[in-house]
Amino acid sequence: DTAVSQTPKYLVTQMGNDKSIKCEQNLGHDTMYWYKQDSKKFLKIMFSYNNKELIINETVPNRFSPKSPDKAHLNLHINSLELGDSAVYFCASSQGAGLEAFFGQGTRLTVV
Amino acid sequence: AQSVTQPDIHITVSEGASLELRCNYSYGATPYLFWYVQSPGQGLQLLLKYFSGDTLVQGIKGFEAEFKRSQSSFNLRKPSVHWSDAAEYFCAVGAPLSNAGNMLTFGGGTRLMVKP
Numbered sequence A: 001d002t003a004v005s006q007t008p009k010y011l012v013t014q015m016g017n018d019k020s021i022k023c024e025q026n027l028g029h030d031t032m033y034w035y036k037q038d039s040k041k042f043l044k045i046m047f048s049y050n051n052k053e054l055i056i057n058e059t060v061p062n063r064f065s066p067k068s069p070d071k072a073h074l075n076l077h078i079n080s081l082e083l084g085d086s087a088v089y090f091c092a093s094s095q096g097a098g099l100e101a102f103f104g105q106g107t108r109l110t111v112v
Numbered sequence B: 001a002q003s004v005t006q007p008d009i010h011i012t013v014s015e016g017a018s019l020e021l022r023c024n025y026s027y028g029a030t031p032y033l034f035w036y037v038q039s040p041g042q043g044l045q046l047l048l049k050y051f052s053g054d055t056l057v058q059g060i061k062g063f064e065a066e067f068k069r070s071q072s073s074f075n076l077r078k079p080s081v082h083w084s085d086a087a088e089y090f091c092a093v094g095a096p097l098s099n100a101g102n103m104l105t106f107g108g109g110t111r112l113m114v115k116p
Helices: none
Strands: A004-007 A010-013 A019-025 A031-037 A043-050 A053-057 A064-070 A073-078 A087-094 A107-111 B003-005 B010-014 B019-021 B024-026 B032-038 B044-050 B056-058 B064-068 B073-078 B087-096 B102-106 B110-115
Touching: A004 A087, A010 A019, A019 A031, A019 A087, A019 A107, A031 A073, A043 A064, A043 A073, A043 B102, A073 A087, B003 B087, B003 B102, B010 B019, B019 B110, B024 B073, B032 B064, B032 B073, B032 B102, B044 B056, B044 B064, B044 B073, B073 B087
Parallel strands: A010 A107, B010 B110
Antiparallel strands: A004 A019, A019 A073, A031 A043, A031 A087, A043 A053, A064 A073, A087 A107, B003 B024, B019 B073, B032 B044, B032 B087, B056 B064, B064 B073, B087 B102, B087 B110
16 A cells, blocks of 8 residues: 555666656645655755645756646656666655655666 | 755664764754655655654654754664664755645765674
């Protein structure tokens, strides 16, 4: 009964391709996020959505486009993939200001 | 802007020994502070959090952390480490986003290795 689930867990693709990562949370939270963890384990927020509305876009290239069809889902679409996009992408959700975020298992994206 | 520093990139302790992982933060207001643990190939699991009140907070798996405003620190401790504690540990400070959640800024992480 996973709280925040992401698919796929692993994604290997060629440069220039377009790919999507899906995220769903069953916690009833209003806010969802995408975080990126690079090869040195550094974690940085990319996007935050509240009730399907974009709250944060942390200087992420336009090739990254989040989509929130409803407040339980936040998908990440990436166009024209580049080698530097290789990372682990984490989806998370939270409820209310100041409260902890619950993270998914991550999607390891490898661009070759 | 907020920031978090975890001075120790790697720490090795013997099983049964005590542990302290350091975390220093920079934030203009009263911080929301968190410790997360990441096991290999896994997501991040919340160990404990500090919002207000008692500066010594208890978490899961026998961990605790102490908030010291004067030192801008939120160090994580455990009295006796188990081999299963080997993982990457992340300290984070949270900045509330109006009424819409919380932007976490993470430290660089500390990798804990446990010797038998």
